[in-house]
Structures are given as C-alpha cells and as structure tokens.
Amino acid sequence: MKVITVAHRPTAEDEVVRLCQELIRIDTSNPGDNSGPGERAAAEYVAAALDEVGLEAKILESHPGRASVVARIEGEDSSRDALLLHGHLDVVPAKKEDWSRDPFGGEIADGCVWGRGAVDMKDMDAMMLAVVRQRLREGRRPPRDIVLAFLADEEAGGKYGAQWLVEEHPELFDGCTEAVGEVGGFSLTVPGDKRMYLIEAAEKGIAWMNLTATGTAGHGSMVHPDNAVTAVAAAVARLGAHEFPVQMTKTVRAFLERACMAYGVEFDPRDPEACLEKIGPLARMIGATLRHTLNPTRLDAGYKTNVIPQTATAQVDGRYLPGYEAEFFSVVDELLGPDVKRDFVYNDQALEVEYEGALVAAMERALLSEDEGALPVPYCLSGGTDAKHFAKLGMRCYGFAPLRLPPELDFSGMFHGIDERVPVDGLRFGVRVLEHFLDHA
Helix, strand or coil: CCCCCCCCCCCHHHHHHHHHHHHHCCCCECCCCCCCCCCHHHHHHHHHHHHCCCCCCEEEEEECCEEEEEEEECCCCCCCCEEEEEEECCECCCCHHHCCCCCCCCCEECCEEECCCCCCCHHHHHHHHHHHHHHHHCCCCCCCCEEEEEECCHHHCCCCCHHHHHHHCHHHHCCEEEEEECCCCEEEEECCCEEEEEEEEEECEEEEEEEEEECCCEECCCCCCCCHHHHHHHHHHHHHHCCCCCCCCHHHHHHHHHHHHHHCCCCCCCCHHHHHHHHCCHHHHHHCCCCCEEEEEEEEECCCCCEECCEEEEEEEEEECCCCHHHHHHHHHHHHCCCEEEEEEEEECCEECCCCCHHHHHHHHHHHHHCCCEEEEEEEECCCCCHHHHHHHCCEEEECCCECCCCCCCHHHHCCCCCCEEEHHHHHHHHHHHHHHHHHC
C-alpha cells in the first residue's frame, strides 16, 4: 500500500461533497436495454480516484460500456473473513424539463447536492471513496480485508453488473462473508429529539411477470368467446384488485415494535398497520413490507381496431415476502386462471438475515458515535438491491449507507423521484459514521 505525503491531506469530509457532485455530473442513466451512456466513464473516474491514493482497481466490462470497478484493501488480519462494501454507478433516467434544477448538474442549493443519483446511490459511492481515500493517504488498514465494488446495472436488476460478476468472476469476492450496500442507515426523526436509523436486514423478492393469453384471431364484427384481450384484461383486473393478508416477518415485526416504542404507542400484533400513520412518508415503503404486492404495469395487444388479435400480453410487478415465495406464486396462478400463462421478465429471491452479531454491533456503535440520540432498527426493503446477487455467494447482506436527515425531507420520495437531492451535512455525517464503522467492522 502506498502512503501519499503531502503538505495538507484532505479529509473525507473535505472531499465527499465534491466527489458526489462529480459523480452526479457523469450521466449513467440506465433505461434497461443497453441504449444508455453506460457506466464506463464513472468507472474510470472511480478507478482513477483509487489509483491516486495507491489502490489498484480493476475495471470489468460485461458489455461495451457496461463497466464495474472492484478493488481489495488488505486488512491488518487477512486471515479473517472479508467484508464487501458495494454501491452502484448507474441511475434511472431523468427528464431535465421535469426538474427545477439540472438533474446532471450536481448543484448545491438549500443545503443539498441536487441531481439524479444523489440518494440512489452516488451519495454512498462518494462516501465510500472519500473514506477509503483518507485512510489510504494516512496508511491506515482496516481490521480485515475490504472489497470495494462500484457496480453497473443495478437499476435494471444487475444482469450486466453484480449478477455478471458473481457468475463470471466470483474469485474477486473470495473470503467475503458479509456485505454492506444501499438503502439503510438513514434517519427518521421521532419524539424526544431522537432519530431511528433504519438498517436493512431483509428485502422482498422480485417477480416481474409476463402474462400471455392466446385466442382465435378474427374480424372485430364477429362473436369471439375466446378473445385473448378479454382473457388477459380479466386476469390483470383480478391481480390488480387482490389484496394479500398481512404477514409479519421477523424483521418487520422488530421494526414495528421498536417504532411503536419510539413513538410511545402500544404495539398491537393484531393491527400492525396502526403504527404506520406515525412514520409519515415512510409509511408507504414500510406498509408494502407487511404483505405481498401485485401491480399491473403494462398491457399490449393487437394492431388494428377491427382485428381481434391472436395473443394479448401484460406485465405485472410482483413482490413477495421472505419465506413465502411458494405461497405467493400459488395465489398468483389461482388468480390467473387456466387461460393465461406467465413467465418471467425478471425473478430474484427474497432475503432476510438475522439482525445480530459483530457487524450489526459495529453499525450501531458507529451511528451512536455521531448521534447520541440514535435508535438503530432493522427493517425490510420493499424493493431490491444487488445484495440479492451477493447473497448467492453465501454473504450476509445489510443496507447501511448512513445519513442524518432533516425531519422535513421526504427521503423515500427521493428514490427515482423528481428533484432528487441529499443534504450536504448528511454526506459529512455519513463519512464520519463509515470511518468509525470500518475501524470496528
């Protein structure tokens, strides 16, 4: 490891805002079909930032322009299991005309860095880079090996990023038994000038489904009892109207119990949704983890008004709870009926790990070191992350991208939303927490 000697060594807090701005200014929009700009430019930026402080990084392309970066930092005790820190470089597309500021401008205004990726997740990419750069400049090793991964294609399921690396280059993650990634460690202000910090310990499974009905093609003026459009429309209506019952997983119950305690209300396991009204905008995200969900998103059939098509299709976004996959698909198939078949656009597992052990303790201590009012709590993410791929290598995966947020900020609404932004103070808080975390992870 090379130690850089300079008159003034910039700290992680000095650098993190600039790094976040510069990453946002690199357009890595991912429309999901390889038609976007790709992640290569951002990967080269990250690799150069690591090389500048003496860490060799590998840029790996799964497809022209679809690039990820992986590097390993040798720890004080390389015989210990390694820890993976991962973030993704791609972002969902943004229309400039919809925003009040340039989504790829990385501007600072109202105490925030604005732009696509500010919270999903170039903020965490910047925090990882800033902390690692400071530690390498100072010649400080972590207690164990740390693998850094800055990934392509998370926003489209990871086929060209984490999935490809896990399938084609698993040796890059040798020894990694635990992983820390996105959508966790952010604060929710509760009574008593305290903050709950949500640490992701579970994710719902993803089932993006194609539905297909086949009938008899013909003239629109005739009687057609086996109309494919009617069949698929009826199936979509059944799926969209179905409400699954509440099923509390271990992680969701733990969150609700601690949230009720923080708000001074009694937790009623017979009515877990009663607590949700207390937690503001996060209620939508947490509420979605109380049950399976099915949301129809696309319909396609025919080419002319007076021609009955032979086939009709639809797509549905399904999300299922950890431990209940078989039950979920049994209900889906019953709702579809015999005339509509399904296959997958994308399907990946649900995850749930125990909220315990040395890594969890290190996350909690790191938060408390910077916020004595911190109340760390586990929670289940209604969406999905690259953790699903790394779990297939046997890693226990958590979401921990620490941010202390102002109570008025609709943080969950920032993800894929218009005017996405992250507080400058939150970024600086995050690097202090990550610095403490890496000392004890």
